[in-house]
Amino acid sequence: MPAENFLPVVVVNSRAVARLRAGHPWIYRSDVVSAEGASPGALVEVKNERGRFLGSAFYSTASEIALRLLSPATIEKLAELVRERIRNAVEYRRNVVRDTDAYRVVFSEADELPGLIVDRYNDVLVLEALTQATDDGELKKAVVAELVEEFAPAGIVERAEPRIRQLEKLPPSDGGLLYGGKTETTFTMNGVRFHHRALTGQKTGAFLDQRENYAAAAACAHGDALDVFCYQGGFALHLARVCRRVTAVDSSRPALEQAEQNAALNPGLPEIEWIEANAFDLLKDYAAAGRQYDTIVLDPPAFARSRRALQTALRGYKELNLRALKMLRPGGILVTCSCSYHVGEGEFVGMLASAAVDAHRFVRILEKRGQSRDHPVVLTVPETSYLKCVIAVVSR
DSSP states (O other): OOOSSSOOEEEEOHHHHHHHHTTOOEEEGGGEEEOTTOOTTOEEEEEOTTOOEEEEEEEOSSSSEEEEEEESSOOSOHHHHHHHHHHHHHHHHHHHOOSBSEEEEEEGGGGTOTTEEEEEETTEEEEEEOSTTTTOHHHHHHHHHHHHHHHOOSEEEEEOOHHHHHHTTOOOOOOEEEEESOOEEEEEETTEEEEEETTSSSTTSSOGGGHHHHHHHHHHOOSEEEEESOTTTHHHHHHHTTOSEEEEEESOHHHHHHHHHHHHTSTTOOOEEEEEOOHHHHHHHHHHTTOOEEEEEEOOOOSOSSGGGHHHHHHHHHHHHHHHHHHEEEEEEEEEEEOOTTSOHHHHHHHHHHHHHHHTOOEEEEEEEOSOTTSOOBTTBGGGOOOEEEEEEEOO
16 A cells, blocks of 8 residues: 555646546546656545646556546545445445345445445455555555454455456456455345355356345246346346246356255245256247246346447347347236446337337336445446346236
8 A cells, every 4th residue: 555645646637627526536547647656556646737636546557547536635544544434335334225134335436435346245245456556455454454343254255357457457366365264155135045155156246236126026026937147046036936937047057056056045936947048049949939928037247348339239138128028928027137337228228119119019117227225326427327127017
């Protein structure tokens, strides 16, 4: 962790100043005028070209996001500020999280801790450092110390995403235990139990951002249900509590094996049919065969990782939704999701409308939803809003 006195100064242009004044904490590399003496991950002072102080930020020598504003004030004790913001994040969750012992504790910019993700799974916490600054050993010590004080966990595990580390020019890392000795546990969402293995799986091990959408889907679901891109069974297990039959599809055999183990944790559910298949091929075959369902869930991975991929992504979403709409019985429920930030809500709903017209179905929206409240959206940081979930009913 860099020294907290005599900080390097990074000078930025007028575009960056306007962005900061609008409440956005990011400054792009193209808007940096000079960064003399600023090392990778350094805490720096940000000034305009006239020398006016704008705030304190984390600096990256690799990312296109060169600066992430941490405070509009001078920071004298970084570790203390980080610990205070973790306490604030924990307190926020105490007020908004219900019916679970698994949720996001720290959500990067949304908790004024840019580049830091912390998720709780019962008595195991999982940490992700996404920038040069948050990968610093001393800063991590402060994070771990505060998490131990707040939660007294049985284990704190770091997950290291190779792609992120490569983009930030960080050395390869396998992650691993930072505290305690436990890396596996069970957790509960909305009364449904799940296994958690902190060192395997996507993200930090589960899709916590869908937790409230799982419950909303179950409140509308009925009859014969199909869950496409089921991963470890989040939607499928919730649907199984209210539906007659559930078929769940994913292309990952390890994910399906985990889903089956999760199902075994919840006795009394009807048997779920787990199918390993490519979702596009399976929906095409099922639609051609005239299969019909009362509830269909579509929760694909991000199709648009950049704005350039938007049109391709929308074509993929439309193909999935078109086939699903054709397979729903009158009165059927469609739960359709996108976790692509670059696909806005308007574009996603427009895609769904186009699919409905082509499928010759009369579709009414019951709910338009986003990520669960432990993944808060900051009004001036649109990047914190990424998940779209539409629940609709097909009337005819």
